[in-house]
Amino acid sequence: xxxxxxxxxxxxxxxxxxxxxxxxxxxxxxxxxxxxxxxxxxxxxxxxxxxxxxxxxxxxxxxxxxxxxxxxxxxxxxxxxxxxxxxxxxxxxxxxxxxxxxxxxxxxxxxxxxxxxxxxxxxxxxxxxxxxxxxxxxxxxxxxxxxxxxxxxxxxxxxxxxxxxxxxxxxxxxxxxxxxxxxxxxxxxxxxxxxxxxxxxxxxxxxxxxxxxxxxxxxxxxxxxxxxxxxxxxxxxxxxxxxxxxxxxxxxxxxxxxxxxxxxxxxxxxxxxxxxxxxxxxxxxxxxxxxxxxxxxxxxxxxxxxxxxxxxxxxxxxxxxxxxxxxxxxxxxxxxxxxxxxxxxxxxxxxxxxxxxxxxxxxxxxxxxxxxxxxxxxxxxxxxxxxxxxxxxxxxxxxxxxxxxxxxxxxxxxxxxxxxxxxxxxxxxxxxxxxxxxxxxxxxxxxxxxxxxxxxxxxxxxxxxxxxxxxxxxxxxxxxxxxxxxxxxxxxxxxxxxxxxxxxxxxxxxxxxxxxxxxxxxxxxxxxxxxxxxxxxxxxxxxxxxxxxxxxxxxxxxxxxxxxxxxxxxxxxxxxxxxxxxxxxxxxxxxxxxxxxxxxxxxxxxxxxxxxxxxxxxxxxxxxxxxxxxxxxxxxxxxxxxxxxxxxxxxxxxxxxxxxxxxxxxxxxxxxxxxxxxxxxxxxxxxxxxxxxxxxxxxxxxxxxxxxxxxxxxxxx
Numbered sequence: 001x002x003x004x005x006x007x008x009x010x011x012x013x014x015x016x017x018x019x020x021x022x023x024x025x026x027x028x029x030x031x032x033x034x035x036x037x038x039x040x041x042x043x044x045x046x047x048x049x050x051x052x053x054x055x056x057x058x059x060x061x062x063x064x065x066x067x068x069x070x071x072x073x074x075x076x077x078x079x080x081x082x083x084x085x086x087x088x089x090x091x092x093x094x095x096x097x098x099x100x101x102x103x104x105x106x107x108x109x110x111x112x113x114x115x116x117x118x119x120x121x122x123x124x125x126x127x128x129x130x131x132x133x134x135x136x137x138x139x140x141x142x143x144x145x146x147x148x149x150x151x152x153x154x155x156x157x158x159x160x161x162x163x164x165x166x167x168x169x170x171x172x173x174x175x176x177x178x179x180x181x182x183x184x185x186x187x188x189x190x191x192x193x194x195x196x197x198x199x200x201x202x203x204x205x206x207x208x209x210x211x212x213x214x215x216x217x218x219x220x221x222x223x224x225x226x227x228x229x230x231x232x233x234x235x236x237x238x239x240x241x242x243x244x245x246x247x248x249x250x251x252x253x254x255x256x257x258x259x260x261x262x263x264x265x266x267x268x269x270x271x272x273x274x275x276x277x278x279x280x281x282x283x284x285x286x287x288x289x290x291x292x293x294x295x296x297x298x299x300x301x302x303x304x305x306x307x308x309x310x311x312x313x314x315x316x317x318x319x320x321x322x323x324x325x326x327x328x329x330x331x332x333x334x335x336x337x338x339x340x341x342x343x344x345x346x347x348x349x350x351x352x353x354x355x356x357x358x359x360x361x362x363x364x365x366x367x368x369x370x371x372x373x374x375x376x377x378x379x380x381x382x383x384x385x386x387x388x389x390x391x392x393x394x395x396x397x398x399x400x401x402x403x404x405x406x407x408x409x410x411x412x413x414x415x416x417x418x419x420x421x422x423x424x425x426x427x428x429x430x431x432x433x434x435x436x437x438x439x440x441x442x443x444x445x446x447x448x449x450x451x452x453x454x455x456x457x458x459x460x461x462x463x464x465x466x467x468x469x470x471x472x473x474x475x476x477x478x479x480x481x482x483x484x485x486x487x488x489x490x491x492x493x494x495x496x497x498x499x500x501x502x503x504x505x506x507x508x509x510x511x512x513x514x515x516x517x518x519x520x521x522x523x524x525x526x527x528x529x530x531x532x533x534x535x536x537x538x539x540x541x542x543x544x545x546x547x548x549x550x551x552x553x554x555x556x557x558x559x560x561x562x563x564x565x566x567x568x569x570x571x572x573x574x575x576x577x578x579x580x581x582x583x584x585x586x587x588x589x590x591x592x593x594x595x596x597x598x599x600x601x602x603x604x605x606x607x608x609x610x611x612x613x614x615x616x617x618x619x620x621x622x623x624x625x626x627x628x629x630x631x632x633x634x635x636x637x638x639x640x641x642x643x644x645x646x647x648x649x650x651x652x653x654x655x656x657x658x659x660x661x662x663x664x665x666x667x668x669x670x671x672x673x674x675x676x677x678x679x680x681x682x683x684x685x686x687x688x689x690x691x692x693x694x695x696x697x698x699x700x701x702x703x704x705x706x707x708x709x710x711x712x713x714x715x716x717x
Contacts, residue, residue, distance in 0.1 A: 002090045002676060004031055004704050006056070006119075008100050009085040010065055020087065024059040026114075029705075033088075033096070033119070036699035037425050037684035038451060040480070040660050040667070040714060044533040046419060046426055047699075049096060049121030053103055058112035070105040070112045078102070086119060090704060095680065097430060098122045122428035123446060129220045130411040131321075135573075136248075137411065139320040139403020140349045141215040143267050145207070149253050149400040151200040151594045151602070158203070158592070159606040162578050163233065165211050166402075167243065169578055169610045170590075171540075171559035172202040174251050174568045176494075179556060179590075180548040190556070190590040191547075192603045197593035200602075201252055205400060209242040209575065213418075216411060219349060225442040227449040228424060238627050238651070239422065241614060242575050246405040247561065251568035253405070254398055262396050266352040266365050300339045300368040301327075301352070309334050311358030313394065320349045320403055360394040407573040409536060414573065417536045421629065423451045423652040431683070434458050452655050454685050455696070461687040462678060468690055469671040478665030478714065481531040483513045484657060486631035486649055490538030490572030497564035499541055508539045508612070510632035510649055514661030538572035539629075542610055542637045555583035556590070557609040557638060575629065576610040611638065618643035627651070659717055667698060668713040679707055688713055 007020040025031075031054050036047040056062055058070075067078040083099035096119070103116040145165050147153050157168035170177065175188040177198050184194025188202075213229050216222065224230055233240040303315060315336075316328040329338060352365060409417075418424065429447045434440050435458050447454075487509035491500060496507040511530075538561075545556045559576070563569050582605060590607060594600040616638045617624030626646035628636070631653075636644045649657075659665060670690075674682070679702060688695045688711070695713035702709045 002679075002705055002707065003092075005089040005092065006100075007087040007089070008065060011084075020085075021061065021065050023065060024057050024061050026055065026057055029054055029056070030703060031705060032701050032703045034699065034701050035682075035684055035697075037427060037454065038656075040478070040698055043484070043531070043656065043660070044420055046123075046416070046424075048123040048427065049098065049119075051119040053116050053118050055106065055114040055116055057114055058105070062115060063112065066102060066105075066115055068112070069102060069115070070107065083120065088119065088704070090676065090679065093680070095704075096121065097428065122430075123426050126222075126415065126426070126446075127412060129222065130415075133321040133411050134323075135212070135406035135409055135411060135414060136323055136403050137321040137349055138212065138215040138219055138406070139265070139318075139401065140351050141219045142207075142211070142402040143265055143351070145211075145402050146265060146267070147205075147400055148395075148397045149205075150397055151592075153400075154200050154203055154205070155592055155602045155604070157205060158604060158608055159580070160608065162241065162580050162608070163208075165208050166205050167578055167608055168203050169206050169243070169245070169559065169576065169608050170557070171204070171206075171245060171561055171574075171576075171610050172198065173204060173247070173561050175199070175202050176560045176562075176566070177202075177545075177558045178548075179545045179554060182548060187593075187596075190545075192589045192591040192601070195599055197591040197601050199593045199596050203592075204246055204253060205405070206243040206245045206576075206578070207402060208240075209244050209418075210240050212244065212414075216415070220411075223445045225429065225445045225447045225449075227442075227447060227453065228422070229448055237614060237625075239418075241577055242629070243578055244407070245561070245574040245576070246400075246402065247407055247570065247574065248405045250570045253400065261355055261357050262394075262398055263353055263355050263401070264394050264399050265401050266354060266362075266392055268392060298339065299327075300337065300366075302335075302337045302364075302366040302368070303332075304335045304363040304366075306361035306363050310360045311356060313354055313356035313360055316353050316355065318351050318353060320351055326350070354394045356394060357396060359396050362392045362394065365392065408570070409573050413536050417573070420533055420535045421537075421648055421652075423648075423656070424448055425451050425454050427684075431681075435460055450652055452652070457685075459683065459685045459687060460681065461689055461694075462682065463689040464672050464674065464678070465690050467672040467674055469673070472671070474669040476667040476669065478667050479661060481529060483511055483530045485509065485511045485530060485532045486653070487532070487534050488539035488572075489534045489536050490574070492563055492569055492571050493538065493540050494560050494562050494564055494566060495541035495543060496539060501564075505632075507541050508630035508632060508634060510647075512649070512657060512661075514658065536572060538574040539612075540574060540576070540610070542612065544637055544640075555581055557611065559610040576612065577614050577629070578608045579611045579616055580606065580608050582606045612636075613638070613644050614646075618645075659714075662717045664715070664717045666715050668695065668711070668715065670711050670713070672709050672711060674702070674707045674709050676707065679704070679709075687716075 006023050006025060008023055009019045010021050011019050031051060033049055033051050035049050038047065039045065068074060069078045069080060080102040083101045086098055086100040088096045098119055098121045101118045103118060105112055106114040106116065154168050157166055160167045177188050177190055179190050181191045183189055184196055186196055188198055189196040190198055217224055228236065310333060313332050314328065314330045315332060316325050319326050426446055426448050429442045429445055431440055432443045487506045491506055499507040540559050542557050542559050544553045545558060546553050561571060589603045589605055592602045592604060594602065612630055613628040613636060615625040618626045626644045628644045628647060630647050631649045633642050633645055633647050635642055684697050686697065688697060694716045696716060698712040698714050700709055700711050
């Protein structure tokens with residue numbers, strides 16, 4: 001019988017040990033924690049530890065902690081919409097870190113009797129951190145990569161190096177690119193003759209996906225391990241070479257009509273010298289991050305222009321986590337100071353933007369934020385002043401603000417999409433030592449690994465034969481579905497739709513049924529319904545071009561981002577691999593128009609094409625690679641062969657899914673009374689041995705008081 005201690009933070013975020021309050025517990029309360037990393041019954045779900053709802057007494061200590069939550073007349077009382085950081089100890093030894101959610105209060109005779117709470121493992125913090133924020137919340141962190149959207153920059157990024165953060169791939173949003181040496185005056189024709197050419201504004205920038213993930217970690221204070229997202233380019237080229245097209249709106253980045261105003265994001269902010277504040281930080285790129293800042297606040301923004309009078313401009317402050325304009329002032333023609341008291345600032349990421357139609361030189365921008373709530377009786381104020389770099393120049397060229405041009409997808413959906421692509425699992429590493437006794441360098445971090453890697457490294461083997469209650473064991477069917485489908489949600493583009501309409505299948509998708517030598521065939525009839533794993537990304541079928549009338553393909557491939565009616569679309573977030581080409585087959589140049597209906601061009605001998613495969617050469621013996629981001633082994637757009645066998649399914653799902661479909665696989669349900677040393681140490685990738693038979697853990701429910709554990713085990717096959 002163990003003694004359980006529960007500690008809950010009395011603040012919303014950034015808790016230190018001093019903020020934790022030990023709560024009172026009922027002596028006879030049962031507290032069980034459920035453990036699972038990935039359930040064979042729902043293989044696309046990422047799990048974390050959680051307890052079943054349990055009750056704690058409405059004691060004086062607990063009433064103070066939850067601020068008498070049952071009394072709704074208390075102003076600014078406990079907010080049950082937020083989880084609080086928490087810690088569990090067993091016999092005064094740390095066991096789990098996580099969060100507690102208040103579910104409700106039980107009353108008896110109109111008096112508070114007990115609070116109902118649930119404990120969640122620390123990985124659940126991803127949802128708490130992201131809330132409903134979208135990719136555009138990264139605007140401040142990514143502002144260092146902002147650039148002008150003009151012909152010169154777009155063309156320059158077409159010949160950038162693969163690995164650069166920003167590139168321009170040969171993907172068009174409205175006009176389809178083609179190659180016809182018999183024509184000399186056609187839009188979209190890449191053949192460099194006459195007035196042929198593809199207008200530069202048909203193209204959009206793309207950003208390296210790993211840079212986006214780095215920005216998410218930086219903006220939201222996450223510390224991922226080096227297992228997948230933080231590996232070097234050479235150790236994980238499959239992920240690190242992925243790019244995302246910056247397609248926030250369909251068609252042109254800006255309307256084709258004359259632009260009458262321009263927007264620049266103010267950059268260059270740095271923290272005041274020698275000043276630190278745990279509630280406020282600077283990321284170095286003009287974003288004020290507040291985590292959180294108490295209210296009421298007083299915000300002062302001082303803008304100093306280089307001359308006494310300047311052309312008319314507008315200043316606005318944007319909360320990038322919501323895209324809301326929280327402050328704006330128009331028709332300014334000189335230096336200005338704005339002060340707002342009781343400014344309602346929640347946790348977020350804030351940037352300053354200047355809007356105008358004439359170049360302006362500014363000497364400085366200056367934040368000054370005071371927490372007025374702390375001035376009463378304390379003798380001090382939280383004050384933070386952050387001067388910007390002097391000499392910020394507002395330019396009348398359209399600035400491509402990376403954060404604003406991000407596809408419209410929530411952060412949690414974007415991350416879940418990456419998890420589904422690569423069959424990743426996430427958990428908080430609470431083990432200070434590795435199985436071999438060495439120091440665990442990932443202790444305290446969020447571990448993100450492929451599922452195969454998780455099950456194959458740093459695991460213990462526990463023989464629990466003597467602890468098993470052999471009076472009752474249930475053996476269930478190991479396969480809960482008759483087939484499993486892997487697909488991309490975004491198949492709206494022209495050639496993906498054409499593939500669907502002509503073949504009846506989804507481009508890049510696979511339906512796995514586990515029958516025969518090819519693992520494909522007719523569905524089983526006994527199990528339940530099919531299971532679907534769908535990623536929230538767009539998946540294009542690219543086109544390798546031919547010179548009109550020729551039978552030999554050019555060293556040239558394009559993407560066409562329209563619907564099947566050839567109308568511009570926004571679509572889903574679109575991921576691809578870039579390939580830098582210098583053709584040597586006669587297509588030595590492609591032509592990009594500088595001006596619509598004009599005769600000014602850029603003839604390029606080097607440019608970047610989009611690809612679904614990491615390389616164009618599938619022969620690994622000559623330095624090639626078969627890696628691609630199809631789930632199915634499709635005929636490759638470049639080679640028109642099925643040699644690119646390194647699919648997402650083959651590399652990241654096959655081992656786990658094949659075992660699930662194995663006819664010898666069973667799910668065993670049993671009960672064991674585990675000793676305390678096992679409860680402390682057991683992990684979901686450990687091997688359980690019972691009477692010389694090895695099992696993987698599907699899930700476990702552990703009574704933390706008695707050690708009684710209900711297991712779902714999968715026999716190793």
